[in-house]
Amino acid sequence: MTDGLLTPIEGPVFDIARPVLERLPAYARRNAGALSNSQWARVVDQARPAIVRAGFPPHEIPFLKRIPANPERLITNILADLARQGLVAGPDAAPTSGHMPGFNHGGRTTFIYPEEGALLERLVASLGPRRTIFLGSYYGYWASFAVPNIVAGVGRAILVDPDPAVARIAQANFSAQPEVEVVCDTAERYLSQCADTFDLVVLDAELPRDHPDPALRGKGLYCRLLQAVLPHLRTGAVLVAHNILFNDQTGDPFFDEVIARNRTELSAFMELAKNAFGFVEYQTTEGVGIGQLRSKASSA
Structure with a gap:
């Protein structure tokens, strides 16, 4: 359930900032690897007024300092690291x-x-999962990158989100794919009645930070979701989670607060994920964590 807000431009929030950034000569230099992280951070700060005027959420500006200079190289390096761990073939x-x-x-x-x-x-594409579950699927945008390859590999996907409004959008988008099931329910309730097992689970859920249960505030929900899905995972199943951010090289003090909050909200999840999955944080814009379930015994 990726955080959503209504802005003059719908879809990926980066699409709001992209036209402003692409007009900057420094953007091409950044993509060519000619700017350091600190230099790029100063460029983003200078462009802030124009980016905000375009409709970009002001609180999200620091994340633009984390966009990778070379996305393809970043992805290749992440997959190479996962290959060294034996998680993917290459x-x-x-x-x-x-x-x-x-x-x-x-x-x-x-x-x-x-x-x-x-x-x-x-x-x-590398894993070829047969059964995938998205917990906190929102309206299915992140899942939409995975579904074509899941279907091509004769797999199936289940998208679970408790918000009926976003579930309807997801259902409309995947209506032509019988291999995709959209479930409007809490993940815990759905999994308590589910007999399926999965070899890929994708987490992107969040609750209000004033939730009455402190353990569930914000991304604290991740631990409860992982505990609920763990009995349904095969040994070797892969865990992917969004907003895993504990390290930052931008120098922006904004991320000191983000990291401190994540250490509070995600501490129980990270302990379980690292012990059971060998979970690793990767430096994407908002942070993605990936790991592979070692054994049911090690996760107990």
Whole structure:
């Protein structure tokens, strides 16, 4: 359930900032690897007024400092690292199908950045999962990068989100694919009645930070979701989670607060994920964590 807000432009939030950034000479230099992280951070700060005028959420500006200079190289390096861990066969697995064209965002905005969509697409192409579950699927945008390759590999996907409004958008987008099931329910309730097992689980859920249960506030929900899905995972199943951010090289003090909050909200999840999955944080714009379930015994 990626955080969403209504802005003048629907869809990926980066699409609001992209036209402003692409007009800057420094953007091409950044993509060519000619700017350091600190230099790029100063460029973003200078462009802030124009980016905000374009409709980009002001609180999201610091994340633009984390966009990778070379997304393809970043993805290749992540897949190479996963290959060294034995999680994927190698870094060169090309998607068998492209991202779904004409995706309807239903007036919603998503905080999945381009390289995060492409990373999931490439990862799924390499893994070839037969049964995938998305917990906190929102309106299905991140899933839309994975679904073509899941279907091409004769797999099936289940998207679970408790919000009926976003579930309707997802259902409309995947209505032509019988291999995709959209479930409007809490993940815990759905999984308590589910007999399926999965070899890929994707987490992107969040609850209000004033939730009455402190353990569930914000991304604290991740631990409860992982505990609920763990009995349904095969040994060797892969876990992918969004908003895993504990390290940052931008120098922006904004991320000191993000990291401190994540250490509070995600501490129980990270302990479980690292022990059971060998979970690793990768430096995408908003942070993606990936790991592979070692054994049911090690996760107990």
